[in-house]
Amino acid sequence: MKDIDRRKFISRAAMAGIGIAGAGALLASCKKKIDASELKLPPVLRGAPKGKKLRAGLIGTGDRGTGAAINFISSGPDLEIIALADVFQDKIDACRTRFASFNLPIPEENCFTGFDGYKKLMAIPEVDVVLLATPPQFRPEHFLEAVVTKKHVFMEKPSAVDPVGIRSIITSAKKAEAIGLNVVTGTQRRHQEDYLATYTEVMNGAIGRITSAKAFWNQNHVWYREREPGWNDMEYMIRNWNNFCWLCGDHILDTHVHNIDVINWFMGKHPDKAIGYGGRARRVTGDQYDFFSVDFDYGNGISSHSMCRQIDSCANGTGEIIMGTEGYTNCQNTIWDLEGNIKWKFEYPKDENGNQMETILIPPYVQEHMHLVYAIRTGNYVNEAERTAESTLTAIMGRTAAYTGRAVTWDEIFKSDMDLGPSKIEMGPVDVIFDVPVPGTPVESNVKPLFKGQII
Amino acid sequence: MALNLYRGKSHAGRRTKIWFLVLGILLTIGLFWSGRKVIKYTSTNNYCVSCHIHPMADQSWKLSTHYNNSSGVIVNCVDCHLPPEGEGYLFAKAKTGLKDLYGFYFKDSSKFDWEKKGLLENAKKIVYENSCLECHSNLFPVTLSVNGGNAHLLYTTSKDPISCLNCHLNVGHYDPAAAAHAHDSSFGVTVTSTEPPFESPAKVDRFEDFTEMIPGTRVSFRMIALPGGEFNMGSPDDEPLRDADEGPVRKVKLSKFWMAETEVTWDEYMAFFRATSSQGRTEGTVVSNKKTDAISGATPPWGAPDQGWGRGDRPAITMSWHAANVYCQWLSQVTGKKFRLPTEAEWEYACRAGTETPYFFEGNPKKLTSDGFFRKIFGPDTTLISSMVIYNVNSPSKTEEPSAVKANPFGLRNMAGNVAEFCSDYYSPDFYKADSTGINPRGPSKGPEHVIRGGSFKSDAKDVRSAARDFTKTKAWLVTDPQMPKSIWWYSDCIDVGFRVVCEIDSITGR
Numbered sequence: 001m002k003d004i005d006r007r008k009f010i011s012r013a014a015m016a017g018i019g020i021a022g023a024g025a026l027l028a029s030c031k032k033k034i035d036a037s038e039l040k041l042p043p044v045l046r047g048a049p050k051g052k053k054l055r056a057g058l059i060g061t062g063d064r065g066t067g068a069a070i071n072f073i074s075s076g077p078d079l080e081i082i083a084l085a086d087v088f089q090d091k092i093d094a095c096r097t098r099f100a101s102f103n104l105p106i107p108e109e110n111c112f113t114g115f116d117g118y119k120k121l122m123a124i125p126e127v128d129v130v131l132l133a134t135p136p137q138f139r140p141e142h143f144l145e146a147v148v149t150k151k152h153v154f155m156e157k158p159s160a161v162d163p164v165g166i167r168s169i170i171t172s173a174k175k176a177e178a179i180g181l182n183v184v185t186g187t188q189r190r191h192q193e194d195y196l197a198t199y200t201e202v203m204n205g206a207i208g209r210i211t212s213a214k215a216f217w218n219q220n221h222v223w224y225r226e227r228e229p230g231w232n233d234m235e236y237m238i239r240n241w242n243n244f245c246w247l248c249g250d251h252i253l254d255t256h257v258h259n260i261d262v263i264n265w266f267m268g269k270h271p272d273k274a275i276g277y278g279g280r281a282r283r284v285t286g287d288q289y290d291f292f293s294v295d296f297d298y299g300n301g302i303s304s305h306s307m308c309r310q311i312d313s314c315a316n317g318t319g320e321i322i323m324g325t326e327g328y329t330n331c332q333n334t335i336w337d338l339e340g341n342i343k344w345k346f347e348y349p350k351d352e353n354g355n356q357m358e359t360i361l362i363p364p365y366v367q368e369h370m371h372l373v374y375a376i377r378t379g380n381y382v383n384e385a386e387r388t389a390e391s392t393l394t395a396i397m398g399r400t401a402a403y404t405g406r407a408v409t410w411d412e413i414f415k416s417d418m419d420l421g422p423s424k425i426e427m428g429p430v431d432v433i434f435d436v437p438v439p440g441t442p443v444e445s446n447v448k449p450l451f452k453g454q455i456i
Numbered sequence: 457m458a459l460n461l462y463r464g465k466s467h468a469g470r471r472t473k474i475w476f477l478v479l480g481i482l483l484t485i486g487l488f489w490s491g492r493k494v495i496k497y498t499s500t501n502n503y504c505v506s507c508h509i510h511p512m513a514d515q516s517w518k519l520s521t522h523y524n525n526s527s528g529v530i531v532n533c534v535d536c537h538l539p540p541e542g543e544g545y546l547f548a549k550a551k552t553g554l555k556d557l558y559g560f561y562f563k564d565s566s567k568f569d570w571e572k573k574g575l576l577e578n579a580k581k582i583v584y585e586n587s588c589l590e591c592h593s594n595l596f597p598v599t600l601s602v603n604g605g606n607a608h609l610l611y612t613t614s615k616d617p618i619s620c621l622n623c624h625l626n627v628g629h630y631d632p633a634a635a636a637h638a639h640d641s642s643f644g645v646t647v648t649s650t651e652p653p654f655e656s657p658a659k660v661d662r663f664e665d666f667t668e669m670i671p672g673t674r675v676s677f678r679m680i681a682l683p684g685g686e687f688n689m690g691s692p693d694d695e696p697l698r699d700a701d702e703g704p705v706r707k708v709k710l711s712k713f714w715m716a717e718t719e720v721t722w723d724e725y726m727a728f729f730r731a732t733s734s735q736g737r738t739e740g741t742v743v744s745n746k747k748t749d750a751i752s753g754a755t756p757p758w759g760a761p762d763q764g765w766g767r768g769d770r771p772a773i774t775m776s777w778h779a780a781n782v783y784c785q786w787l788s789q790v791t792g793k794k795f796r797l798p799t800e801a802e803w804e805y806a807c808r809a810g811t812e813t814p815y816f817f818e819g820n821p822k823k824l825t826s827d828g829f830f831r832k833i834f835g836p837d838t839t840l841i842s843s844m845v846i847y848n849v850n851s852p853s854k855t856e857e858p859s860a861v862k863a864n865p866f867g868l869r870n871m872a873g874n875v876a877e878f879c880s881d882y883y884s885p886d887f888y889k890a891d892s893t894g895i896n897p898r899g900p901s902k903g904p905e906h907v908i909r910g911g912s913f914k915s916d917a918k919d920v921r922s923a924a925r926d927f928t929k930t931k932a933w934l935v936t937d938p939q940m941p942k943s944i945w946w947y948s949d950c951i952d953v954g955f956r957v958v959c960e961i962d963s964i965t966g967r
Binding site for chain 2: 147148167168170171174175177178179414
């Protein structure tokens with residue numbers, strides 16, 4: 001506050017010295033650039049600052065969870081993982097073995113299995129930070145418990161799988177903010193130095209006014225698990241969570257939410273409405289689609305075309321394009337003018353041999369943890385939960401539009417009582433039918449072939 | 457000498473001036489100090505209580521969570537009933553003070569209707585939203601429930617105005633009747649009557665008044681046979697205090713039908729609720745019951761739908777238009793007759809009962825209205841209207857039992873007042889102009905809201921006229937429903953609308 005005042009005073013004094021006519025010319029010639037702090041961008045750090053030792057507990061100890069835990073401890077000094085929770089013992093064992101191999105043993109009494117393992121973990125008073133990396137179905141209850149037990153939080157995207165979960169996340173986010181708990185979400189593009197620099201350029205008018213956007217995450221098929229003998233319905237679905245909508249939210253949430261989040265970020269708002277298509281052409285298990293194409297309407301004639309697909313041997317690629325009145329950008333590192341000439345490019349650093357690198361120095365997956373630790377240790381508050389929940393809800397709006405064939409508005413989806421999954425989460429049989437959604441209504445018709453093979 | 461004199465005078469003048477200056481400063485300081493003291497003193501609870509003649513308000517305050525709470529903090533009168541300091545505090549204080557002085561010296565405090573002053577719309581005028589937020593700066597405490605979270609998200613994101621009081625009306629003054637603030641799943645479950653229930657509905661073989669009996673219950677109600685006929689619907693241009701949507705007056709012809717003597721009572725409505733209530737996980741959807749033709753009815757309400765006024769013969773309230781409509785379907789099913797909501801034309805025909813005057817009794821709306829400054833001071837003679845209508849002048853700010861009024865010439869009670877009544881028609885302000893048939897008219901084929909007629913215990917005399925029209929306000933009546941989507945069975949924010957049933961002649965004759 002004081003600094004700002006002083007800057008204002010100096011600039012005023014300088015203005016007075018230059019005189020009114022001169023000041024006008026000066027203002028016109030070097031318009032002040034809107035900087036990172038005004039844009040509320042996160043700091044770009046080389047490492048988290050020193051400070052009080054922070055002990056973290058990991059909830060959801062699969063590959064991403066274990067990865068997030070390693071990202072956390074490598075983001076700065078005096079950071080430890082001291083507790084684990086997962087539904088399955090084998091997942092805990094694998095994670096513990098991994099940490100033991102780094103010579104960082106995690107005590108067995110701090111490892112909890114079962115659906116209520118997270119509660120036991122969060123009841124440990126020494127745990128300062130929790131890393132939430134389970135399938136998103138469970139995120140809302142885990143986040144709420146974290147706030148109730150006063151833990152700082154890193155949580156993976158997506159935030160939830162349905163509007164009931166999203167509202168829970170937003171409410172918990174506000175509760176966390178009220179009592180000063182820091183929350184960082186796994187939307188790494190927002191912590192990536194090249195994205196941040198491109199965003200700064202765009203906000204300073206490098207592509208003029210935004211007119212449209214495109215976001216895409218098209219890739220080969222993703223992993224699935226075949227059901228093994230001895231697994232009950234619940235165990236099977238959780239082990240194969242990436243293929244069931246009530247656990248995963250479908251891939252428009254799971255992966256594509258990154259691109260959707262970037263578009264919302266650059267647009268500065270969420271869309272008002274979505275109309276979309278999708279279907280299931282080659283998926284093997286579960287009840288999800290393997291392609292979506294959604295038009296997100298941001299109002300005033302501005303749309304973002306969102307597409308995502310998980311099918312092999314197709315035109316693949318991921319990223320974002322934003323068009324403006326004076327150029328366009330890939331949001332990551334390059335800005336073109338309307339003729340396709342490069343106007344601006346992010347300068348990547350050189351490695352120790354002086355060779356030009358193609359990536360930034362600190363991986364964004366680590367950078368986001370540096371930010372969390374920085375926020376906790378310096379008191380520069382951060383809470384990304386609500387905006388990630390908004391981007392997740394945007395994806396849910398798109399998913400619902402594709403599943404139903406209807407136009408879905410923000411207001412409708414924000415207030416929706418959609419609450420996916422069985423009402424009771426417990427191991428054993430699950431008597432819910434998981435049909436693949438079909439949009440619209442059927443045509444009532446008696447058309448059928450008269451003989452096998454007849455063209456109809 | 458002259459110079460001296462002048463000098464002396466000038467000396468004395470300057471000294472006086474200095475004295476005046478000092479005195480002035482002292483006086484200002486004194487005034488300022490005492491002024492602050494006065495402001496402070498006149499803002500204490502004791503001062504408020506000293507001349508506000510409302511011991512029950514003082515008691516209910518002490519019972520409320522703003523006085524009686526685990527933290528030991530007492531919220532003072534002025535903390536809620538004046539804006540925060542610096543936000544028009546002194547102005548509001550002066551205004552309220554003058555009003556109170558006037559009331560204290562010139563009005564008879566025993567005639568104040570405190571209950572009415574506690575109604576939501578009146579409470580909003582004397583409680584300041586910013587004062588709520590001054591203390592409650594954290595709307596998302598960690599202990600907030602899921603429904604609380606939804607409600608506060610709605611409050612912070614809604615484009616329509618919502619006041620804290622919409623949900624928290626009784627937090628400053630305790631009201632035991634309104635204290636229930638949860639899903640009342642035991643609502644209406646117990647049946648108190650010990651008499652044997654009716655085995656079958658009324659048998660009707662000719663067109664005359666009859667008493668309908670709801671099989672399986674002890675509930676019965678009178679149906680009045682109304683002859684068919686032609687009447688002038690709407691109000692003429694010269695009717696005092698009419699609205700434009702009541703015209704043009706047109707001739708409307710109606711077939712004969714039965715209409716219930718009274719508005720549907722709680723006893724009648726509870727029979728329906730007990731028989732059909734559903735415990736759906738989602739409130740906002742009609743659960744289609746696939747087995748035969750069973751009707752799936754309302755979900756349990758939140759809080760007390762009867763507002764703690766009691767049930768029995770009082771008109772049922774707070775049910776949605778949809779619920780009222782489903783009630784009629786159910787009643788038809790259990791009685792084997794064709795019950796439904798009245799059309800707007802049937803309603804007005806029944807209310808007028810052959811009269812063409814503003815009311816079905818003698819009275820001039822201009823003389824009976826309480827609107828306007830002079831009316832407030834010189835009240836009109838309301839003896840006749842009060843014997844016929846429960847409206848804002850004679851009502852205790854709540855519904856009354858049907859026996860409190862006399863019937864109209866057709867023998868129907870509470871057509872005007874008590875609670876407004878749903879009609880089956882959609883509302884359109886210019887339907888009278890558009891309708892060309894004039895025979896059993898049924899209103900526009902589509903519309904956002906339905907007609908309600910008859911005014912309520914809250915209405916002014918001008919709004920209980922036979923021709924006065926109004927319509928449902930679905931959005932406003934659900935503004936504080938914490939569920940998403942909102943209930944289709946209960947209005948959270950409407951306490952003065954009910955309904956009355958009609959029975960079609962066809963269902964008896966089999967035509």
